[in-house]
Amino acid sequence: MTLGQKIKELRESKGMLQRQLAAKLEIGDGFLSKVEHDQKALKREHLNSISKIFDxxxxxxxxxxxxxxxxxxxxxxxxxxxxxxxAEEQIKYGKAHAKV
Amino acid sequence: MTLGQKIKELRESKGMLQRQLAAKLEIGDGFLSKVEHDQKALKREHLNSISKIFDxxxxxxxxxxxxxxxxxxxxxxxxxxxxxxxAEEQIKYGKAHAKV
DNA sequence: TTAGACTTGACTTAAAAAGGTCAAATTTAG
DNA sequence: CTAAATTTGACCTTTTTAAGTCAAGTCTAA
Structure with a gap:
C-alpha cells in the first residue's frame, strides 16, 4: 500500500470526488490525481488535513x-x-548512540 | 558501519593519509575529512575509484x-x-509487478 | 453521445541540495 | 614543544527538486 493508494481509498470510501478533496486541500485536481498515482508528493502539512478529513x-x-x-x-x-x-542498522546504532 | 567509516578504515589499513587519498580522488582533503564523517557525500563515480584503490x-x-x-x-x-x-514492502511488491 | 471525472504532458519558479574550496582552529605523534 | 594531520565553519556556484498549474486528451456511465 502506497500513500497515493491510501488517499484514493479513503476518498472513495466517502464517495468524494477528486475535485472535492482537492478543494479542501487547496490544490488543483490534476495535482491530486498525480498524488494518488504517486507521481507527485504532497506537502507534509497536507497529511494533517487528510487525517482530519477522513479521521x-x-x-x-x-x-x-x-x-x-x-x-x-x-x-x-x-x-x-x-x-x-x-540503513536500518545505522538507525538502530544511531539511536543507541545519539548525543541528544 | 557507514560509508565514511568504511573509507577511513580502508585508508588507514593502507597507511594512507587523507591528503594522499584526496589527491587520487581529485578532491580537497577538507572535503574528504567531511566524507569520512558522513557530513558530505561523495559523487557516486568516486566509489569506482575507491573500489579499485583498495580492491x-x-x-x-x-x-x-x-x-x-x-x-x-x-x-x-x-x-x-x-x-x-x-518501503521494503513497496519495493518487494514493485519488483513483483514491474512492467520492465 | 456527451457531460463529468480523471489522467497526462509540458511548463514554471523558488528553494534546496550537490559538491565542492579554503583558511583557521584543533588534535595527535614524536 | 611543534609540525604534520585532521577537523571545522563559512562560503560559493551549479544543478535538482519541490510543488504546483493548466489545458488537452481519455474514460466511463447514463
Whole structure:
C-alpha cells in the first residue's frame, strides 16, 4: 500500500470526488490525481488535513509518506533491499548512540 | 558501519593519509575529512575509484552509499524504522509487478 | 453521445541540495 | 614543544527538486 493508494481509498470510501478533496486541500485536481498515482508528493502539512478529513491516524499517513520518499530514492537500485538493511542498522546504532 | 567509516578504515589499513587519498580522488582533503564523517557525500563515480584503490567490492560501497542517503532522509523521524518496513514492502511488491 | 471525472504532458519558479574550496582552529605523534 | 594531520565553519556556484498549474486528451456511465 502506497500513500497515493491510501488517499484514493479513503476518498472513495466517502464517495468524494477528486475535485472535492482537492478543494479542501487547496490544490488543483490534476495535482491530486498525480498524488494518488504517486507521481507527485504532497506537502507534509497536507497529511494533517487528510487525517482530519477522513479521521485516519496521522502516524500511518506519515509512515506512508516517508516510505514513498525512500522508495523514490532506491527504486532503480539493484541493491535496494540490502541498502535498506544497512540503513536500518545505522538507525538502530544511531539511536543507541545519539548525543541528544 | 557507514560509508565514511568504511573509507577511513580502508585508508588507514593502507597507511594512507587523507591528503594522499584526496589527491587520487581529485578532491580537497577538507572535503574528504567531511566524507569520512558522513557530513558530505561523495559523487557516486568516486566509489569506482575507491573500489579499485583498495580492491574492495563496489557493491558493498554502493550499498553503504545508498544507505547513507536513506539515513539522511529518515534520521529525524520518530517512525523511521516503520517507514523503512513499509518501503521494503513497496519495493518487494514493485519488483513483483514491474512492467520492465 | 456527451457531460463529468480523471489522467497526462509540458511548463514554471523558488528553494534546496550537490559538491565542492579554503583558511583557521584543533588534535595527535614524536 | 611543534609540525604534520585532521577537523571545522563559512562560503560559493551549479544543478535538482519541490510543488504546483493548466489545458488537452481519455474514460466511463447514463
Amino acid at each position: 485516519y491516524p496521522l502516524e500511518e499517513l506519515e509512515s506512508l509518506w516517508i516510505a514513498t520518499r525512500i522508495y523514490e530514492l532506491v527504486k532503480d537500485e539493484q541493491s535496494a533491499l540490502n541498502a535498506l538493511k544497512v | 574492495y567490492p563496489l557493491e558493498e560501497l554502493e550499498s553503504l552509499w545508498i544507505a547513507t542517503r536513506i539515513y539522511e532522509l529518515v534520521k529525524d523521524e520518530q517512525s523511521a524504522l516503520n517507514a523503512l518496513k513499509v
